[in-house]
Amino acid sequence: MGLSFSDSAHWMVTTVIEAVVLSLALRRNLFDRLPVFTIYLCTVVANEAIIWLTYSFTGIRSHTSFYVYWTMQAIQVSIRAVVVYEICRELLSRYTGIWKLCRPLLILLGVGIASSAAVMVRQQVHPLSSTILMTERSLEFTVVGILILGLIFCRYYSVEIKPHLAWIALGLGFYSAIQVANNTFLGDWFSRVDNSIWRDLRMVSFNIATVFWLVALWKPLPAGQPAPVLLSRGEYEALAPEVTLRLRELNARLLEMWK
């Protein structure tokens, strides 16, 4: 197959951790709450098997291995983008008004970053490997962008983030942020020096993300909370203008003090 002993051992450990995380997810009935994330974990484990079989049959440096590897990466990063949207929905959808405000922004941001990346990649002529890395970097940016925006909404409106969701989100965001930097080096500076460190960094960062997910699922998930009792539309309409007026006045006064 062409892998060194240490690489093979690392791969084995990675696969075992991923399998443990998947089994915990299934045991905790995570599919009921985060179906896309559970499917993603299945894809991660399946990915290891597919890559291993491909490397075994065609060799690590074959064209087939190259295309299979990057096809699987494309599938996984796409699912990750949907997973972060799913996490944002899980956090915010209980608060109908906020979710209606946030959802179009999340979609717009995702489509916006992905489209600008596609345009950028089309405009520049690079070798295939660089193009793939650039595309992946843009998609990872999309993942982390959606996640950060959703979390900003949670912070702004003081929406509670359950620990298991926080750890899952951290794993996704951490891996994407590292890949953004990693792909820049792989495609730019370190490609001229030595990219083995950065290839290892890619694997290790994914291991760390997997450990975060392990922490998230280690304890039983907290019971689902009932939807909060909301105000009626009339109550909001009565209160909002008065509060706005008050805020405007305070601002106007402060601006006068500044001038």
Next chain:
Amino acid sequence: MTAILIIFISLTILLALFWLLFGSKTQEAVLSVDSLQIETLLPVNSRHFAQISQMLKPADFLFMQRRAPHRMAREWRAERRRILGQYLKGLGQDFAQLRRLTRIVAALSPEIRKQQQWEWMWLELQFQISYCMVALKIAVGGLSPERLVRLTELITGLASELDSRISLIAEYSPPRMRVNAG
């Protein structure tokens, strides 16, 4: 250069993630109508503005400026600046209370007007910037006696307006959000 920028962005993203997920929440809001009591979220400091403003009468400023020895007048102005700083702090706390009220109301409303939400966010941003600038001005003592008089007048005016507005907000709030006085 691009690589350094990307590394910087990645590190910023990681720090932001940690803060957003695990950062301390100074004002943990309880997002439920039952626990929401309008009186606890309304401005409180402004109720005492009128008393404090007695200490900052413009006539006193003019008297000190004309009659008192230079050193004493300077110390007196420094003391007034300190009081003004406290005034400003109270104003900031009251604004924070109103801000919290806006967020809870928005979170608990099934339908919110987007324009309204953006306006609230914009007003918050404006207030934060103005607040920092005024606080800086007071802290560095870059205010002339005339300016101090003007600021005092402004804040005194604000005190009476706030008092009347507080009662109006409480009046417009839904009955189930009010504290049972009994």
